Structure formats: C-alpha cells, structure tokens
Amino acid sequence: MPTKFWEAKAGRAFVGRLATGSDLVEEIERFCLEREVTAAQVTVIGAVRRARYAYYEQGDHRYLELQTDTHHEIAGFVGNISLRDDKPFLHAHATLGDAAGATVGGHLLRGTEVFAAEVMIRELGDVSLVRLPDEATGLALW
Amino acid sequence: MPTKFWEAKAGRAFVGRLATGSDLVEEIERFCLEREVTAAQVTVIGAVRRARYAYYEQGDHRYLELQTDTHHEIAGFVGNISLRDDKPFLHAHATLGDAAGATVGGHLLRGTEVFAAEVMIRELGDVSLVRLPDEATGLALW
Amino acid sequence: MPTKFWEAKAGRAFVGRLATGSDLVEEIERFCLEREVTAAQVTVIGAVRRARYAYYEQGDHRYLELQTDTHHEIAGFVGNISLRDDKPFLHAHATLGDAAGATVGGHLLRGTEVFAAEVMIRELGDVSLVRLPDEATGLALW
Numbered sequence: 001m002p003t004k005f006w007e008a009k010a011g012r013a014f015v016g017r018l019a020t021g022s023d024l025v026e027e028i029e030r031f032c033l034e035r036e037v038t039a040a041q042v043t044v045i046g047a048v049r050r051a052r053y054a055y056y057e058q059g060d061h062r063y064l065e066l067q068t069d070t071h072h073e074i075a076g077f078v079g080n081i082s083l084r085d086d087k088p089f090l091h092a093h094a095t096l097g098d099a100a101g102a103t104v105g106g107h108l109l110r111g112t113e114v115f116a117a118e119v120m121i122r123e124l125g126d127v128s129l130v131r132l133p134d135e136a137t138g139l140a141l142w
Numbered sequence: 143m144p145t146k147f148w149e150a151k152a153g154r155a156f157v158g159r160l161a162t163g164s165d166l167v168e169e170i171e172r173f174c175l176e177r178e179v180t181a182a183q184v185t186v187i188g189a190v191r192r193a194r195y196a197y198y199e200q201g202d203h204r205y206l207e208l209q210t211d212t213h214h215e216i217a218g219f220v221g222n223i224s225l226r227d228d229k230p231f232l233h234a235h236a237t238l239g240d241a242a243g244a245t246v247g248g249h250l251l252r253g254t255e256v257f258a259a260e261v262m263i264r265e266l267g268d269v270s271l272v273r274l275p276d277e278a279t280g281l282a283l284w
Numbered sequence: 285m286p287t288k289f290w291e292a293k294a295g296r297a298f299v300g301r302l303a304t305g306s307d308l309v310e311e312i313e314r315f316c317l318e319r320e321v322t323a324a325q326v327t328v329i330g331a332v333r334r335a336r337y338a339y340y341e342q343g344d345h346r347y348l349e350l351q352t353d354t355h356h357e358i359a360g361f362v363g364n365i366s367l368r369d370d371k372p373f374l375h376a377h378a379t380l381g382d383a384a385g386a387t388v389g390g391h392l393l394r395g396t397e398v399f400a401a402e403v404m405i406r407e408l409g410d411v412s413l414v415r416l417p418d419e420a421t422g423l424a425l426w
Contacts, residue, residue: 014148044220056331073248075218075220078360100197101208142301162285243390261289
C-alpha cells in the first residue's frame with residue numbers, strides 16, 4: 001500500500017494503571033472497548049512478570065512467537081489502537097530489560113502479565129483506522 | 143490495586159533541551175516544579191555521558207541499581223510526571239545504545255548525566271496523580 | 285547551551301502508514317515538507333527490512349555509522365521534527381528487535397527501509413525549533 005496520512009482531531013486523554021496480574025494487551029483493549037476508544041496512541045511504563053512477544057517473518061508472512069518468564073522492566077514502548085474485526089485492537093511493540101539491564105524486544109502478544117503498568121491513551125478523533133488484510137506484507141494494516 | 147483510568151484534559155505542552163552535564167531526572171523535575179507541572183507525559187531523545195538505572199526485584203520489593211559510565215544514545219524512552227511527597231516526580235524508563243548498537247535498559251535514576259537531550263512534556267489537566275505506597279508491589283503508585 | 289524550554293500550542297495531529305520499501309526518514313520528512321510541519325513529536329511502530337543508524341562519539345564529535353541488513357521490529361522509538369537548513373528534519377532514535385528478540389539501537393539514518401510503519405505526528409504550534417551548530421557538542425541543536 002502507498003504512504004498515506006490522515007489528519008486527526010485530538011480526542012479524549014486517559015491516564016491509568018493496570019492491575020497486577022492482569023494481561024497487558026487484553027486489559028487495555030477491554031478499557032478501550034468499554035469507553036469506545038477506536039483510534040488512539042498508547043504508551044506504557046512499568047514492569048511485567050512474564051512476556052509473550054513476537055517477531056514477524058517478513059518473507060514467510062508469519063509471526064515467530066517468543067517468550068520470557070523472567071521479570072522485566074518495560075524500557076521502551078510504542079503502541080496504537082485501531083479497529084480489527086469491529087473491536088479496539090492494541091498494536092504494541094516493547095523493549096524489556098532484565099536484572100542485568102539486558103534487553104529484548106518485539107511485538108507484544110496476549111499472555112504478557114502485568115506487575116505494574118502506567119498507561120497513557122490519547123484518542124484520535126475524526127479518523128477511522130480499520131485493519132484489513134494487506135497481501136504484500138501479510139499483515140492486517142490500516 | 144485494581145485497574146483504574148482517569149480522563150484528563152490536554153494541558154500545556156513544553157518542548158526543550160537540557161544542558162550538557164545536567165542530571166537528566168533532576169533537571170526535568172526542576173523545570174516541572176518551576177512551572178507547576180504535576181501530571182504529564184514525558185519523552186526524551188538524546189544521549190547521555192553516563193547512566194544510573196535500576197531493575198525492580200518484584201519478589202524482594204527493592205531496586206537493584208545498575209550503571210554504565212560509557213556514552214550511550216537514548217534509543218527508547220517512556221516517562222511521566224506525578225506528585226510524590228508533594229513534588230513533581232519523574233518516572234522514566236529508557237533503552238540506551240552503545241557504540242556497537244548494543245542496548246541496555248531499565249528505570250532511570252538520578253546520576254544519569256546528559257550529553258544532549260530534547261524533551262517533550264505534555265501536561266495532563268484535571269487529574270491528580272499522587273504516588274502512595276502500594277503494599278502488593280512495594281512501589282509508590284498512583 | 286543552558287537548559288531551555290518553550291511553551292507550545294497543540295497543533296495538527298497526523299496518523300499514517302509508510303509504503304513498504306520506502307525510506308523511513310525521508311518519507312516522514314517528505315510528508316512534513318508537503319504539509320508544512322516544522323515542529324512536531326513523532327513516533328513509529330512497525331518493522332524494517334534493513335536499518336542504517338548511528339552512535340555519536342561524544343569526544344570526537346562524529347557519528348559512527350552502524351547498519352543491519354536483517355529484518356527487525358521497531359521495539360522503541362522517540363522522534364521529533366524541527367527545521368534544519370530551512371527544511372523539516374526528523375531526529376529519531378529507535379530500538380530494533382530481531383528474530384531472537386535481541387535488540388540494537390541508536391540514531392536512525394537515511395537508508396532505513398520500511399517493511400511496515402505506523403506513524404503518529406503531533407505538531408507543536410507557536411514554537412520555532414531551528415537547528416544550529418553547537419560548538420560544545422558538535423551537534424546541530426535547537
């Protein structure tokens with residue numbers, strides 16, 4: 001797909017924390033569903049008890065799943081909310097740091113368990129971001 | 143503590159740079175104190191001369207301090223301002239890259255010395271984020 | 285240069301995606317030139333086919349260029365737009381994750397090729413960020 005930009009209006013801003021033991025991805029999606037947030041920018045600072053994440057094999061068009069059961073700090077985070085199958089979908093990538101400061105990172109999956117997480121959600125108004133299959137990349141893109 | 147979100151109003155936006163040799167955490171907190179910023183989202187792009195950071199031991203409820211005296215690029219950053227002991231407190235996690243591109247990351251501490259740093263502070267209005275001790279995690283949370 | 289902050293007004297917000305095969309830095313700068321975005325906060329989530337990045341040698345005042353021709357996820361990103369030589373200039377640092385989750389990071393250069401990239405640009409109004417040579421660091425700073 002070609003490069004494309006949409007102009008958005010600033011929407012609502014939400015700041016919150018996630019319960020210890022909750023699923024990072026599901027908990028943010030649940031909140032967005034409840035408050036009808038369908039397009040937003042999301043950032044998280046905190047730590048996880050374990051992480052499920054992935055690397056996308058660009059040639060094979062499939063996600064390679066990775067995991068760590070060690071506690072990690074969230075040392076970097078970029079995320080957004082769009083609609084996938086008519087529901088708010090969190091697309092998030094994170095960098096995670098361990099007890100020695102060593103880092104790993106990738107595309108966050110369900111199964112990433114929160115120890116503590118402070119979340120910022122900045123809604124984007126006047127845009128409709130709907131994920132649809134993209135043949136060239138094999139991804140669901142807007 | 144359970145998951146909880148607050149709706150905030152967009153407040154002031156500040157963009158700035160930090161002096162070479164200044165303490166990254168203290169300098170941002172000093173600015174926020176001066177301008178009475180008590181809730182905000184913060185990001186930084188730049189490089190440090192040395193870093194003091196930490197990993198939180200989730201079982202033992204204590205920070206394990208880490209440090210590097212090598213120059214690093216700030217390759218990822220997530221941060222926020224809230225009130226702790228009645229003063230603006232910067233909670234920031236960062237990923238740092240060295241001359242080979244290798245990265246480390248964690249919770250930034252005082253003692254992280256700026257080489258160059260470009261800072262964005264987006265204030266959150268109509269919310270009060272006050273850090274208080276949380277027994278379950280051992281952290282000061284809002 | 286001493287610490288300095290400017291108060292900005294919230295400007296336009298743009299959300300977009302970059303074409304597969306495009307140059308991450310050039311494509312964002314081209315869009316900003318076209319829409320006359322001269323000061324902004326930028327974040328990206330996505331993956332790259334290859335990356336050109338750099339580490340700044342703080343003592344020698346020169347960039348050490350690094351590169352990887354392996355596919356990577358963008359696991360962390362901080363960026364901004366300012367004016368350099370009268371044109372929108374993207375200053376961006378990123379953390380990149382490989383198939384094993386291992387990360388590298390630094391200052392992004394032209395030559396970083398997009399596989400998929402979702403971009404948020406938040407314009408800063410009422411400020412003029414113009415990069416000029418800074419003798420102390422050897423960098424072009426605002």
